[in-house]
Amino acid sequence: MSGVGSRNTGRTGTPRVLVTRGPERAGPLVDLLREYGVEPVLSPLHEARPVSGDGFKIALESITGGPYDVLTLTSANGVWGLVDVCRRAPGGTDFREIAGSVWCVGPATRTAAIEAGLGEPRTASTHRGQGMVAELKQFLGEEPGRSILCVQGRPARPELGDGLRAAGHHVTDAVVYERRPYPVDTPLIPRPEPTAESPIVVGRSETADYVANGMISAVIATSPKLLEALCSLGNLTVPVVCIGATTAAVAKKRGVNFVTSQGTKPEDLARSVAEILSLEHNERSRRESSDEREV
Numbered sequence: 001m002s003g004v005g006s007r008n009t010g011r012t013g014t015p016r017v018l019v020t021r022g023p024e025r026a027g028p029l030v031d032l033l034r035e036y037g038v039e040p041v042l043s044p045l046h047e048a049r050p051v052s053g054d055g056f057k058i059a060l061e062s063i064t065g066g067p068y069d070v071l072t073l074t075s076a077n078g079v080w081g082l083v084d085v086c087r088r089a090p091g092g093t094d095f096r097e098i099a100g101s102v103w104c105v106g107p108a109t110r111t112a113a114i115e116a117g118l119g120e121p122r123t124a125s126t127h128r129g130q131g132m133v134a135e136l137k138q139f140l141g142e143e144p145g146r147s148i149l150c151v152q153g154r155p156a157r158p159e160l161g162d163g164l165r166a167a168g169h170h171v172t173d174a175v176v177y178e179r180r181p182y183p184v185d186t187p188l189i190p191r192p193e194p195t196a197e198s199p200i201v202v203g204r205s206e207t208a209d210y211v212a213n214g215m216i217s218a219v220i221a222t223s224p225k226l227l228e229a230l231c232s233l234g235n236l237t238v239p240v241v242c243i244g245a246t247t248a249a250v251a252k253k254r255g256v257n258f259v260t261s262q263g264t265k266p267e268d269l270a271r272s273v274a275e276i277l278s279l280e281h282n283e284r285s286r287r288e289s290s291d292e293r294e295v
Contacts, residue, residue: 014039015217017273018210020226022047022182023201024189025076025108029220030199032270038277040199041216043207045229048077048153048177048188050084055175059085062174064093068149070136071099072160073121076112078151080188081176083116099149101139105132106244107264128246129159137167144168153177179225208233218276220269221258224250231256241272 015038019026022044033040051059063085073079086093095116102121104110113121122139124132140146147170150161154175161171177188182203192198202210210216211234219240221227227250230236240258242248251258261272 015277016041016210016215017218017220018043018207018216018230019220020045020222020230021220022189023192023194023198024187026199027192029266029269032266033273036270036274038217038270038273041210042199042201043203043210043230044182044201045204045207045226046179047182047184048081049180049184049186050081050088050188051176051178055178056085056088059174059176060089060093062149062172063095063098063176064089065172066098066147066149068099068172069101069146070140070148071102072104072132072136072148072150073102073109073113074105074150074152074156074160076108077153077177077179077188079109079112079116079118081153082151082174084188085174085176103132103136103139129157130163132160133163133167136164140169145170148172149174151176153179155179204233211236218273220273221247221251223247227251227254227256239276241269241276243269 017033017038017040019029019040019042021029021042023042026040026042030040050056063082073082082095086095096118102113102118104113104121104123107123110121110123124135126132126135136148145168148164149172150164151174154177156175161173164171207230211230216238218238219230219236220243221230221240222243224246227240227242227247231250231254236254236256238257240251240256242251242258242260243264245260248258248260259272259276261268
């Protein structure tokens, strides 16, 4: 593919792509990017940590306040946070018996839910809170008063819970993890031990240096919040691959040069990066050839 070289794990002479994801979730994407000859630089920006103290007590009370008709999970961190709270409960709590139906946002969340033992959850066709409200309202029918547990982190977007409450349902929020600037002392998901083949992982100040000093050729933005955080660190002049429509909306608002990936799987993101770098390379070559003709 023009503009993207062959695989090079030596980490020199290849385009670098900043990925807003931590090493515990980036393994397949790292491998695929390297197959395209692109070297990933991981910048988690935020990291999830378990709730503690009163936060843990409140989360456990919410989880055990059912059973609920529906359990909603809007991130893989929400799944892992739910499992963490239930396992730390005195005597343990079986998270598989919380609700009659489980709804997830996105394939990554659904995969995490299946791996956790939550059966075969339904997957909403949209990442937008209002869209998920509409699908749940259709699933629940016209009769109000159904009980719903919304598992989430802090901070969280309110659209899902507020929309379901407005429809007349009884909604309980369970905050099972907190997002904090990377790195946190006690991450919700243990970080993998680094090896010789591990990608570079950078904190916020290093990320700002990479952006300011032209050390990256593109960005993969994996959530709206992470793209907002990245934009706050400096002016993004390289193309951005957005994982979905809500992330793309932030890119458009920020005036960033972006494309939206055709899917959310690692292969979709890696392919989008390869394509956008090829376009950049081809356009640069065209300009250089034009300049040479003019001379």
